[in-house]
Amino acid sequence: SVTSIGYDAFRDCTSLTSITIPDGVTSIESYTFDGCTSLTSITIPDSVTSISVFAFEDCTSLTSITIPDSVTSIGSGAFSGTKWEENQPDGLIYAGKVAYSYKGDMPENTEITLKSGTKGIGDGAFAYCTSLTSITIPDSVTSIGESAFDGCTSLTSITIPDSVTWIGWDAFSGCTSLTSITIPDGVTSIGSWAFGSCKSLTSITIPDSVTSIGYDAFFGCTSLTSITIPDSVTSIDEGAFEYCKSLTSITIPDSVTSISGDAFYGCTSLTSITIPDSVTSI
Numbered sequence: 001s002v003t004s005i006g007y008d009a010f011r012d013c014t015s016l017t018s019i020t021i022p023d024g025v026t027s028i029e030s031y032t033f034d035g036c037t038s039l040t041s042i043t044i045p046d047s048v049t050s051i052s053v054f055a056f057e058d059c060t061s062l063t064s065i066t067i068p069d070s071v072t073s074i075g076s077g078a079f080s081g082t083k084w085e086e087n088q089p090d091g092l093i094y095a096g097k098v099a100y101s102y103k104g105d106m107p108e109n110t111e112i113t114l115k116s117g118t119k120g121i122g123d124g125a126f127a128y129c130t131s132l133t134s135i136t137i138p139d140s141v142t143s144i145g146e147s148a149f150d151g152c153t154s155l156t157s158i159t160i161p162d163s164v165t166w167i168g169w170d171a172f173s174g175c176t177s178l179t180s181i182t183i184p185d186g187v188t189s190i191g192s193w194a195f196g197s198c199k200s201l202t203s204i205t206i207p208d209s210v211t212s213i214g215y216d217a218f219f220g221c222t223s224l225t226s227i228t229i230p231d232s233v234t235s236i237d238e239g240a241f242e243y244c245k246s247l248t249s250i251t252i253p254d255s256v257t258s259i260s261g262d263a264f265y266g267c268t269s270l271t272s273i274t275i276p277d278s279v280t281s282i
Contacts, residue, residue, distance in 0.1 A: 005032055014038060023047045028055045030075065037061055046070045051078050051095075053123065063087070067096030069119065073143050074098045076124035094118075097140075099125050106131040109154075114138055121148045123168065130154055139163045144171050146191065153177055156200075162186050167194050169214065176200060185209050190217050192237070199223060202246075208232050213240050222246060231255045236263045245269060254278045 003024040010016060012035040021028075023045045030052040033039060041064035042056070048068065053075030056062060062082040074095055079085045085093070090104030092112065097119035106129045113136040114121075123145035126132055133154045137144075139161045146168035149155060156177050160167070162184040169191040172178060179200045183190070185207045192214035195201060201221050206213070208230040216239040218224060224244045229236070231253045238260040241247060249272035250264070258281040264270060275282075 005029065007031060008034070011035055021045055021048070026050075028052060030054055031057065033059060035059070040064065042066070044068060044071065049073070051075060053077055054080070057081050065095070067098075069097050071096050071098060072120040073145055074100055074120070074122040075145075076101075076122070076127075076147065078122075095122070098122050101125050102129055109133050112136070114141070116140065121145055123147055124150065126152055128152070134158075137161055137164075142166070144168060146170055147173070150174055157181065160184050160187075167191055169193055170196065173197060183207055183210070188212075190214055192216055193219065196220055203227065206230055206233070213237055215239060216242060218244060220244075229253055229256070234258075236260060238262055239265065242266055249273065252276060252279065257281065 002022055007029045008031045010033050011031050014037045016036045017038045026047055027050045031054050034054050034057045037060045039059045040061050043066040046068045049070055050073045054077045056079050057077050058081035062084055065084050092102050093100045099114055099118055100122045108131045110131050111134045116138050117140050118138055120143045124147040126149050127147045128151040130153050132152045142163055143166045147170040149172050150170045151174040153176050155175050157180050159182055165186045165188055167190055170193045173193045173196040176199045178198045188209055189212050193216045195218050196216050197220040199222050202223050203226045205228050211232050215237045218241050219239055220243045222245045225246045234255055235258045239262040241264050242262050243266040245268050247267050248269050251274045254276045257278055
């Protein structure tokens with residue numbers, strides 16, 4: 001009958017050798033089995049769709065992990081310190097259908113094509129892979145995790161397929177060479193700092209499917225000259241376009257009711273702004 005297992009639930013249960021997770025559980029929370037040093041194998045049921053950060057961190061005896069195709073998102077460090085991760089060869093590591101992380105030093109000018117059928121890109125999967133120049137993402141991917149491409153300074157362009165509905169926090173933060181990106185119609189949320197400090201990004205179109213633009217989403221995009229905010233957006237979060245120094249004008253749609261603090265702070269070239277009657281809070 002159990003449907004959820006809480007954060008830290010079995011953390012540091014060093015004598016725990018086995019556990020059966022029932023089919024009712026849909027997610028494994030952060031640090032749930034962190035430090036279970038006697039746990040040797042785990043089978044995750046088909047009901048689970050997400051594994052949070054450090055869920056099995058420092059399970060030093062864990063050599064066998066069965067992850068079903070139902071899992072589409074995996075948090076950073078979920079399996080760090082396990083024998084399973086230690087035994088993986090250098091290169092891109094898959095955990096089930098999720099591109100989990102890149103192990104070892106990435107060669108210069110690396111181009112990666114994700115496997116057909118990949119469901120998700122894990123949190124921090126390619127973070128600070130400064131040699132990554134391009135990546136091909138298949139239509140099967142539905143989520144791009146937090147910090148997935150954070151600090152990929154050689155990545156110049158990326159095409160996000162229509163299947164993606166969520167772009168996580170810091171997903172492309174610090175991609176200083178990224179000049180263009182297409183956000184597909186299926187995306188409903190752009191996470192905080194998603195494109196923060198993308199200094200070479202000149203323009204971006206946000207599709208009508210997006211309802212929220214996160215905190216500092218485009219912070220420090222100093223080359224961004226234009227942006228279209230769709231009618232679906234109801235609020236502009238704090239610092240959303242802070243220090244977009246090349247932005248000259250902005251039209252806020254009638255759907256927006258609030259503009260949070262620092263939303264356009266430091267936009268030194270902004271000379272024209274249209275604020276509709278719908279806005280009741282600034």
